[in-house]
Amino acid sequence: MSPFGPCYLLLITASVDYWAPGDCYSNGKVDVVCDDMVPYHGFPSQTTPAPYHLKTNATMFGPTDRIKVTLFGTTDFQGFFLQARDTAVENSGFAVGTFTLTDPLQTQLLTCHEQQDSAVSHTSDDKKTEVVVIWNPPADAPQQIQFFVTVVTNYSVFWVKLPGPIISQHGSSPHPQSESTLPSA
Template identity: 60%
Template sequence: MSPVGLYCLLFISVLVCYWVPAGCYANGKVTKVCGSMEPHHSVPGQTAHSPYSLETNSIKFSPGDQIKVTLFGTSYFEGFLLQARDAANKSLVSTVGTFTLTNLNKTQLLTCNKHQGSAVSHTSDARQTEVVVIWNAPTYAPRQVQFFVTVVKHYNLFWVKLPGPVISQDGVTPHPPQWDTTPPPVQPTTTASILPGLFTSEGCGQSKSCLLDPPGCDPKDPHCFFLSMTTEGPDKTSMIFELSGPAEGYIAFALSWDKWMGNDDVYMCVKDGDRVLVSAAFVSGRTHPEDQSEVRSENSF
């Protein structure tokens, strides 16, 4: 295989990853998004109907009461962020009250707005269908409190700040909160890329450089890993890559300054249901690639 400029094609990596395509498993430490409750992912949240719901065991409360709050759904979820807020003041992002956990293995308390234990999140990407926590009503509470939750089914599919039940202090007549009249954000339209045809090994070694595993396999074979590179343009400064192969999570290739794996740019084809998403990543040594389409930290979902 001939090098392109100072780069050379280094490897094809086939890995299985369900939560974060690049293998960066979420730990639920999402205090930096307490206000927006929005995951730092590279795709917008869903606006379609959510399969998840919140419920409480009471619609009334007094200071010091403990209210059971349950998050459940008709489908599993891998991450969540749960808060209670003042139902009458939508402009406030501060949390109300604290929570007590009932499952220390799958849930954890967070400190939002310097208010310890004022939110709950997941501890790993383990799939769940129900979470039960206890909300502790503070001494000084607004007349009405509403619960909100962000739920992540998997990395590219999540619902932001779903509204839950409204509970009222004793003596306050319950009534539905005044919902924001702002319409939901319009999903950006995208144009699907149309492939010129099935990948082929025709021209390998002549008009394009190729890698095939097993050697000599046909790219049309579902068990064949195939990578090709072709230069194009008047000055041959543009490159076209073709990448295919069997994988439950993603397949990827890297561009390297040398022949060793580590500190290299990686390009991933990530399986997302019936779609394939393409994203840039970076790999440090023999580790999972870290998605660079949006910089993540331990404070992202």
């Protein structure tokens, strides 16, 4: 064994700790996940029922409405990525509308596909129990949109693209709501 063996191992350990991806997105700058909403942590997404849910304060919207969207769960979470998408475009990675923050200390706006403020994420990996934002429909909004969220409990435990409520434009047929996506006033 070389007299440098333990030092070499120490150097490798220090390098691995330095390059560990755990801190890559703790600041929430995750616009690289705009399409598939996958955090790329090197672990598989959870397949069990998620302890997190989205709710809205309305089932219908118009061009000037502001829809309150709440992310909450039965356990704390460190990170999230939230978008609204057109229900008519299956597997669309394109966000619809913009968001307004209610707490800029724990949430931030992101740009996806050159559409400013089209997604929301965390500002740090501090534990959160609830996040509230406002969704603003665009002038050319589709008939129905659905909210989707990826939630990170910790670096190795996360759920990808959890479906949230579907809301419809005034005058269109409302989408039937499941119990897990019912809006709340």
